[in-house]
Amino acid sequence: MKAFVYRGPGQKALEERPIPVLEAPTDAIVKITRTTICGTDLHILKGDVPSCPPGRILGHEGVGVIETVGSAVTAFKPRDRVLISCISACGKCEFCRKLMYSHCSTGGWILGNTIDGTQAEYVRTPYADSSLYHIPAGADEEALVMLSDILPTGFECGVLNGKVQPGNTVAIVGAGPIGLAALLTAQFYSPAEIIMIDLDENRLEVAMKFGATAAVNSADGKAVEAVLKLTNGRGVDTVIEAVGIPATFELCQKLVAAGGTIANIGVHGSKVDLHLENLWDRNVTITTRLVDTVSTPMLLNILRSHKFDPRLLITHRFKLAQILEAYETFAHAAKTQALKVLIET
Numbered sequence: 001m002k003a004f005v006y007r008g009p010g011q012k013a014l015e016e017r018p019i020p021v022l023e024a025p026t027d028a029i030v031k032i033t034r035t036t037i038c039g040t041d042l043h044i045l046k047g048d049v050p051s052c053p054p055g056r057i058l059g060h061e062g063v064g065v066i067e068t069v070g071s072a073v074t075a076f077k078p079r080d081r082v083l084i085s086c087i088s089a090c091g092k093c094e095f096c097r098k099l100m101y102s103h104c105s106t107g108g109w110i111l112g113n114t115i116d117g118t119q120a121e122y123v124r125t126p127y128a129d130s131s132l133y134h135i136p137a138g139a140d141e142e143a144l145v146m147l148s149d150i151l152p153t154g155f156e157c158g159v160l161n162g163k164v165q166p167g168n169t170v171a172i173v174g175a176g177p178i179g180l181a182a183l184l185t186a187q188f189y190s191p192a193e194i195i196m197i198d199l200d201e202n203r204l205e206v207a208m209k210f211g212a213t214a215a216v217n218s219a220d221g222k223a224v225e226a227v228l229k230l231t232n233g234r235g236v237d238t239v240i241e242a243v244g245i246p247a248t249f250e251l252c253q254k255l256v257a258a259g260g261t262i263a264n265i266g267v268h269g270s271k272v273d274l275h276l277e278n279l280w281d282r283n284v285t286i287t288t289r290l291v292d293t294v295s296t297p298m299l300l301n302i303l304r305s306h307k308f309d310p311r312l313l314i315t316h317r318f319k320l321a322q323i324l325e326a327y328e329t330f331a332h333a334a335k336t337q338a339l340k341v342l343i344e345t
């Protein structure tokens with residue numbers, strides 16, 4: 001089968017690989033129909049993710065059709081159409097029983113990291129019963145690919161942790177796929193204002209189409225003034241950090257209103273200052289987490305009711321044979337205006 005393989009920092013290849021086989025009775029083999037590329041895959045290619053060794057097939061998002069299941073799998077059978085979660089969960093360990101699937105002691109984010117992933121014609125998915133989801137009849141498969149990772153991430157790490165409430169004010173720093181997923185799912189709660197902050201004018205325009213009430217380009221260094229002006233000097237009740245660099249986490253600390261919440265989503269590679277000298281008396285909450293994908297069943301229901309359209313996030317389409325081109329397009333988003341690139345097998 002064709003598979004996209006990480007070959008070490010800065011090196012990647014589309015290779016011919018054997019079709020995976022069942023390794024445990026709880027496994028399923030899924031024939032991939034659609035997958036996509038995540039910003040995290042770009043981090044791996046740069047060599048930023050030491051748990052992912054050269055030779056690994058990348059990808060932790062996708063939908064497909066069950067080819068075979070292990071003897072212990074009871075919820076799925078061959079030919080079932082499934083959504084693959086970016087998080088594999090055994091369902092039995094201490095963390096799974098607390099619904100912290102991302103910290104599953106033998107699972108978590110392993111696909112396209114410590115085991116081969118979804119950017120291939122077939123993938124082996126461990127713990128199939130608790131890590132795959134049936135695709136509802138009539139559901140749009142392209143939209144569903146957005147439910148493997150980015151929508152639960154924006155929703156759980158941003159919207160739920162950020163305690164977005166009806167009538168509240170929200171600022172989202174970073175209008176990439178994750179920030180935009182937070183923007184789409186924040187609207188489930190009808191906040192009064194959602195202010196998007198980014199440096200990329202195109203992404204801010206997209207955000208306004210997705211339901212942002214204001215867009216602030218922070219390139220001039222005056223984002224704090226702009227947000228204070230929009231909120232009568234109060235700041236916002238929820239600030240969602242969806243970039244992952246020190247400057248944006250520090251910006252969040254200046255935007256949060258008294259009693260508000262800073263919900264960090266960004267993956268941070270370097271140390272960030274926490275300004276307790278400014279925040280200690282502000283009654284604020286700071287949260288950070290990995291996505292657990294516990295909200296996936298709820299997101300599937302909302303998708304089925306057509307209350308939101310995750311297909312809006314798809315800007316480009318490729319065949320698996322063109323995946324190197326898909327990576328180039330995704331990696332140069334400022335130039336190509338890419339958000340999510342859909343890859344069909």
Ligand SMILES: NC(=O)c1ccc[n+]([C@@H]2O[C@H](COP(=O)([O-])OP(=O)(O)OC[C@H]3O[C@@H](n4cnc5c(N)ncnc54)[C@H](O)[C@@H]3O)[C@@H](O)[C@H]2O)c1
Nearest residue numbers: 039174175176177178198199242243244265266267290291
């Ligand atoms: N916590 C989790 O479980 C989890 C899961 C998935 C992704 N993430 C992280 O979420 C973050 C966002 O992911 P993404 O795929 O949307 O990334 P992305 O790189 O596509 O988007 C980041 C956006 O931030 C903007 N930006 C960069 N510097 C900025 C600055 N100084 N001020 C304002 N905006 C700035 C960029 O223009 C871009 O639009 C990443 O750090 C990613 O690793 C976290």
Ligand SMILES: [Zn+2]
Nearest residue numbers: 038039040149
């Ligand atoms: Zn991802």
Ligand SMILES: [Zn+2]
Nearest residue numbers: 090093096104
């Ligand atoms: Zn577990």
